[in-house]
Amino acid sequence: MALLRVEKVYKSFQGFLALSGVSLEVRAEAFHALVGPNGAGKTTLFNVITGRLVPDQGRVFFRDREITGWPTPKVARLGIAVAFQRAQPFPSMTVLEAVVLARLGYTGQTFRLLRPLSSFPEAQAKAQAALAKVGLEAHAGRRVAELPLGDLKRLDVAMALVAEPEILLLDEPLAGLSRAERRRMVDFIGDLLRREGVTLLFTEHDTEAVLALADRVTVLHQGQVLAEGTPEEIRRDAAVRAAFLGGGA
Ligand SMILES: Nc1ncnc2c1ncn2[C@@H]1O[C@H](COP(=O)(O)OP(=O)(O)OP(=O)(O)O)[C@@H](O)[C@H]1O
Ligand SMILES: [Mg+2]
DSSP states (O other): OEEEEEEEEEEEETTEEEEEEEEEEEETTOEEEEEOSTTSSHHHHHHHHTTSSOOSEEEEEETTEEOTTOOHHHHHHHTEEEEOOOSOSSTTSBHHHHHHHHHHHHTTOGGGTTSOGGGOHHHHHHHHHHHHHTTOGGGTTSBGGGSOHHHHHHHHHHHHHTTOOSEEEEESTTTTOOHHHHHHHHHHHHHHHHHHTOEEEEEOSOHHHHHHHOSEEEEEETTEEEEEEOHHHHHHOHHHIIIIITTTO
């Protein structure tokens, strides 16, 4: 059974069709890559899945329950977490505070933030556990602004995992990293999510990383699904090569 299912989704912006009948199934515990050139519609699809955008047509299901148009916090509480590419979430906070805040946001408690974060013991314990999972427990007291990019990316993952999701959506988790850091990050994400039993849907431009991490690949091109298959099938697919792999996208 598919954990997440997108059915014939359309989304346009001022007449520009960013998603044009996209269907996608992510099986439980799969590592599913969504690839395609700039502007293909990858982030737009993430926004539709997580309720940041409502599709013009089409439907989204999670475990056969329709969630089309659900507000983002409700989608998160159902078990779908997302980490978007971003520089510094809360630069002046400590690493622990950032994750506690993420947990409070997920449990709908941000309105109580005038209280010190230490008055939320449950959120603190969850945050500490999430930091341990990503190997940042020793950096809990550091300011977010002091972290090198690789650690910031781990922090992003911790802020998503603290919601205890069944599926994690990562939008370009390797962007900005050096080649060596990218390889380390691929190993880190793969080991962590397999250990946790978390399903992954991710976008990435680094073809080598995609082939190393994914067991399923969907290729998006101009808002449409061009191909779907194993990494090996996608590598061999003539239409994919013509559209962008061979073109160095
Ligand atoms: N809020 C918006 N308003 C207008 N146009 C938008 C909006 N969001 C996305 N688009 C357009 O929709 C198309 C798809 O954008 P999207 O960000 O989904 O692409 P992408 O596949 O994530 O690209 P990239 O690899 O560069 O991140 C692009 O042409 C983009 O300019
Ligand atoms: Mg994008």
